[in-house]
Amino acid sequence: MKKTGTSDGVSIMSEKERKRAARSVKKTDNNLVWLWHNMEGFRGIYFLAILGTLLYNALQLVVPYFSAQLVDRFLAGSDAAYNLTNHRDQFFLLLELMVGLTIFRVIIVYLDCVAYERVSQGVLYRVRNFLFDKIQRQDMKFYNTFRTGDLMTRVTGDLDAVRHMIAWVVRMVVEACALLLATGTYFFLMNWKLALCLLAVAPVLFVLIYRFKVQVKPMHQLLREKLAGMNTIAQENISGNRVVKAFAREDYEIERFDVGNRDYRDTNIKTAYTWLAYYPYIESLANLLPVIQLLAGGLFLIAGDLTMGEYVAFSGLTWAIANPMRQLGNIMNEFQRFSAASRKVMEIYYAEPDIVDPENPLEHTGRFDGLIEFRDVSFSYEDSNLPVLKHITFTAKPGETVAIMGETGCGKTSLIHLIPRFYEPTEGEVLIDGHNVNEYTLKDLRGGIGLATQDVLLYSDSIDGNIAYGDSHISREEVVKFARYSAADEFIAKMPEGYDTIVGERGVGLSGGQKQRISLARALAVKPSILILDDTTSAVDLETEKEIQHSLRELSFPCTKLIIAQRISTTKTADQILIMQHGEITERGTHEELIKKGGYYAELVKLQTGM
Ligand code: DUT
Ligand code: MG
Numbered sequence: 001m002k003k004t005g006t007s008d009g010v011s012i013m014s015e016k017e018r019k020r021a022a023r024s025v026k027k028t029d030n031n032l033v034w035l036w037h038n039m040e041g042f043r044g045i046y047f048l049a050i051l052g053t054l055l056y057n058a059l060q061l062v063v064p065y066f067s068a069q070l071v072d073r074f075l076a077g078s079d080a081a082y083n084l085t086n087h088r089d090q091f092f093l094l095l096e097l098m099v100g101l102t103i104f105r106v107i108i109v110y111l112d113c114v115a116y117e118r119v120s121q122g123v124l125y126r127v128r129n130f131l132f133d134k135i136q137r138q139d140m141k142f143y144n145t146f147r148t149g150d151l152m153t154r155v156t157g158d159l160d161a162v163r164h165m166i167a168w169v170v171r172m173v174v175e176a177c178a179l180l181l182a183t184g185t186y187f188f189l190m191n192w193k194l195a196l197c198l199l200a201v202a203p204v205l206f207v208l209i210y211r212f213k214v215q216v217k218p219m220h221q222l223l224r225e226k227l228a229g230m231n232t233i234a235q236e237n238i239s240g241n242r243v244v245k246a247f248a249r250e251d252y253e254i255e256r257f258d259v260g261n262r263d264y265r266d267t268n269i270k271t272a273y274t275w276l277a278y279y280p281y282i283e284s285l286a287n288l289l290p291v292i293q294l295l296a297g298g299l300f301l302i303a304g305d306l307t308m309g310e311y312v313a314f315s316g317l318t319w320a321i322a323n324p325m326r327q328l329g330n331i332m333n334e335f336q337r338f339s340a341a342s343r344k345v346m347e348i349y350y351a352e353p354d355i356v357d358p359e360n361p362l363e364h365t366g367r368f369d370g371l372i373e374f375r376d377v378s379f380s381y382e383d384s385n386l387p388v389l390k391h392i393t394f395t396a397k398p399g400e401t402v403a404i405m406g407e408t409g410c411g412k413t414s415l416i417h418l419i420p421r422f423y424e425p426t427e428g429e430v431l432i433d434g435h436n437v438n439e440y441t442l443k444d445l446r447g448g449i450g451l452a453t454q455d456v457l458l459y460s461d462s463i464d465g466n467i468a469y470g471d472s473h474i475s476r477e478e479v480v481k482f483a484r485y486s487a488a489d490e491f492i493a494k495m496p497e498g499y500d501t502i503v504g505e506r507g508v509g510l511s512g513g514q515k516q517r518i519s520l521a522r523a524l525a526v527k528p529s530i531l532i533l534d535d536t537t538s539a540v541d542l543e544t545e546k547e548i549q550h551s552l553r554e555l556s557f558p559c560t561k562l563i564i565a566q567r568i569s570t571t572k573t574a575d576q577i578l579i580m581q582h583g584e585i586t587e588r589g590t591h592e593e594l595i596k597k598g599g600y601y602a603e604l605v606k607l608q609t610g611m
Contacts, residue, residue, distance in 0.1 A: 017126065027350050031342040034349070035165065038127055042119045046166075049115035050174050052108050057178045059105040061320070066098045120167035124159055131155050131348050139353040140422045141382060148239075149232025154344050157227060161341035169334045176324035176331065183320040190310050197296040198321065201285045208285075209328050212278045216333060219271040220340040226267050228344075230260040275329050282329060286322040293318060355421055361441040368448045368529035369433050370398040370560035372419065377428035379414060388414045390583045392428070396576070401552075401561040403571035405601070406580030412564045413454055415580070416532050419562075420446045432530070450528030452536040454564075456519040458510070463492055464499040466518055470526035482524045485551040487544045488517035512539035520548070524555070531561045537570060545570060568608045577601065 028034050039046060071077075074084050074091045084091060135142075135151060187195035237244060237253050244253050293314055300306035372395070379389040388411045396402040404412050417423055418430045421437050430437050437445055450470075458466050465472075467479045479499060483489040491514055495501040503509055503518075510518070520536050531552075537545045549570065552561065565571050572591040579587035579600050587599050594601035 017129070031339060031346065034342065034346055035123075035162070038123050039119070039166075042122050045115050046119045049112055049119065050170070052112035052115065053171055053174045054178050056105050056108045056112065057175055058182065059101055059108070061182060061317075063098060063101055063105070064316075066094060066101070070094050070098065116167045116171060120163045123166055124163045127162065127345065127349070128155055128159055131159070131345065134348055134351060137353060138351060139355040140417070141354060142351065144383070147228075147232045149230075149235040150228040151348070152235060153224075153228040153231045154348055157231075158224070158341035158344045161337050162345060164334060165338040165342075169331060169338060172327060172331050172334075176327050179320045180324050183317050186317070187314065190313060191300070191306055194293070194297055194300055194306060194310075194314060197292055198289060198318075200292070201288060205282070205285055205325060205328070208278055208281055209332060212275065212329065213332055213336065216271065216274050217336050217339065219267070219274055220333075220336040221343075223264075223267050223271055223337075224340045224344065226260070226264040230257070230264050233257050233260050271333075275333060278329060282325060286325050289318050289322050290315070355424060355442070357441045357443075358439055361444070362435055362439045364440055364444045367558075370396075370529045370558065371431075371433050372396040372402075372530065372560060372562070373429075373431040373434075374415075374418075375429045375431065377415075377418065377425045377430060379411075379418060379423065379425045379427075381414075381423075388583050389418075389425075392583075392585055394576075394578060394585065394588065396560050396562060398560055399558055400575040401563060401573070403574035403577045404562065404564045404580060405566065405571055405577060405604070410580045411583040412580060413534055416451075416534060416562055416564065419530070419532065420449050420451060447526070448529045450523035450526050450531045450559075452516070452519045452523040452533050454534040456515040458503050458515060458518060460502065460504055462497075462500045462502050463495070463518060466503065467499075467521045467525050469522055474525060479521075479525065481556075482521040483518075485524050485548075485555065486517045486520035487540075487547045487551070488514070488521050491517075513541070513544070516540060517544075517548075527557045527559075529559060531559050533561070533563045533565075535564050535566065538566060542569060549573065568605050 028037070036043075070091075073087075074080055074094075077083070132155065135155075184195065184199075187198065233256060237257070244250060297306060297311050297314060301308070301311055374392045374394050377389060377392040378387060380387045392415060394402070404415065406412055414423070418425055419432070419437065421442065424438070432440070432445070432448075459469065461469075464476065464479050467482060468474050476499065480489060483492055483499075492499055492501070516536050516539050520533065523531060523533070523536075537548055540548065545567075546569070553573075563570065563574065568591075571577055575590070576588060577591065577594055578585050579594070581600065587594055587597060587601055589597065595605055596602075
């Protein structure tokens with residue numbers, strides 16, 4: 001189990017897999033090379049599968065050969081009756097060979113399907129796990145950049161296109177090439193002149209397919225974007241459905257989805273039409289083959305350059321050239337789908353978080369003393385150059401409670417996010433126990449911090465599971481103890497299944513204040529050296545809040561507390577109160593000192609207490 005915001009979760013990959021992944025992270029821009037990297041361990045069986053494909057396609061040519069022999073020698077030939085009585089053993093041998101080879105071919109095809117499935121599913125499983133691992137380890141910036149629906153598309157639809165490439169596209173290419181090559185060679189050996197005449201269509205074919213590729217490539221990229229867009233609409237609506245309902249915007253949302261859906265359908269149709277524009281030409285070329293053969297073959301036949309037998313062999317095998325030609329469009333389409341999808345997968349595959357462990361991290365065991373220092377810290381988000389924090393300097397001594405107040409948007413949340421290194425300051429340093437936070441490993445750093453975030457997210461799990469999220473080893477007694485600290489025990493005990501009550505996604509079934517209290521218990525349950533509460537008791541009534549305040553003073557472990565709050569009642573007992581305005585600390589001191597000062601805080605006190 002892992003704590004919100006820590007860098008190290010339960011590893012979903014074995015050490016061996018991780019090492020393999022590290023090797024294959026040699027960055028490449030080529031999606032086929034990338035695929036090859038990820039096929040490590042499967043390459044042998046894949047090679048066998050390709051050989052199998054070649055074999056059963058070859059058998060496709062051999063079986064008709066035997067049946068022709070059989071017919072000519074024993075059934076239709078002039079001495080068929082003679083052969084049948086005197087060479088009966090040969091007849092049976094041919095028959096057995098034919099049946100045997102057919103069964104053999106069926107077995108090969110079957111094994112081949114098994115092999116392709118195993119390899120493609122194996123690679124898919126590996127890449128999917130790797131992607132999830134990658135996504136888990138990204139920093140806040142990543143989550144601000146990528147939309148959830150888009151990420152979901154990458155680990156589902158896009159990955160499936162990659163699997164399709166391994167299991168189907170490569171196989172079709174091998175099949176088409178094998179047939180073309182085998183028949184081509186056979187034709188050349190038989191009669192190179194006629195073979196050359198047939199081959200005259202090849203340049204035209206290549207030009208057509210190349211033009212098709214150029215035209216269809218952007219279509220597949222667009223198609224993929226439309227799908228991700230539609231998934232995003234669906235995902236946002238499902239997870240934000242309560243807002244939709246509150247504003248009675250169902251019809252509007254259905255309409256919005258319909259627009260996305262229609263757009264996706266139209267792009268799909270357009271992509272299909274792109275191929276349809278080429279189809280008549282390719283089909284005409286394929287149909288041209290028998291005509292060329294008739295014309296050129298006829299002329300060669302008359303001139304005596306071709307025997308009748310050769311002519312028959314040519315016409316019997318034209319399909320082996322025409323069919324792969326007809327498949328080319330399909331293959332190209334699927335290949336472009338793979339191309340567009342794999343680019344998206346690779347973007348995540350190679351994504352590196354900016355915030356990572358230092359190369360030589362500080363040795364750190366046990367707890368922090370809890371000394372927090374901000375030294376002239378300034379900060380702005382990357383997507384906007386507006387400074388959010390300006391020259392912040394303050395110290396919270398071990399065990400102290402520091403309250404941060406200020407109007408909405410003044411930068412309180414941004415400030416506390418610098419402590420667990422969710423973001424890096426643009427200037428100045430944040431230190432814990434005298435060391436810059438970037439000297440610790442993320443695991444050590446975040447492991448020492450208990451954070452209750454402003455918007456509470458609970459997991460679809462029992463209340464017990466939610467509280468023990470950061471440390472799954474703690475006992476039920478301890479879970480209850482932390483629930484008491486956060487004044488949650490009473491309402492939890494009244495729930496139908498007590499601590500085993502399952503709360504829905506995002507804590508459906510609980511009130512805002514109840515969720516906040518569970519989130520506080522969750523932050524306390526890791527017995528942090530530093531506790532950060534971001535507006536955690538804003539939805540709790542005054543009486544309960546008082547209770548929580550009292551418990552926080554009596555914690556069974558030493559702990560420095562940073563508390564963001566709007567209410568004087570929450571902050572007045574703090575050792576130090578910081579008032580923030582527009583990213584700056586404008587007032588600091590104790591409750592009494594600040595009242596005496598007669599500034600923003602004194603104004604707040606007047607407003608909130610009516611004195
Ligand atoms: N901001 C961004 N990007 C973010 C988060 C915030 O640009 O990802 C901006 C919005 C705001 C400023 O930073 O103008 C400070 O935001 P913060 O969330 O730190 O404000 P707050 O003091 O915590 O406000 P509230 O009391 O509403 O929680
Ligand atoms: Mg905030």
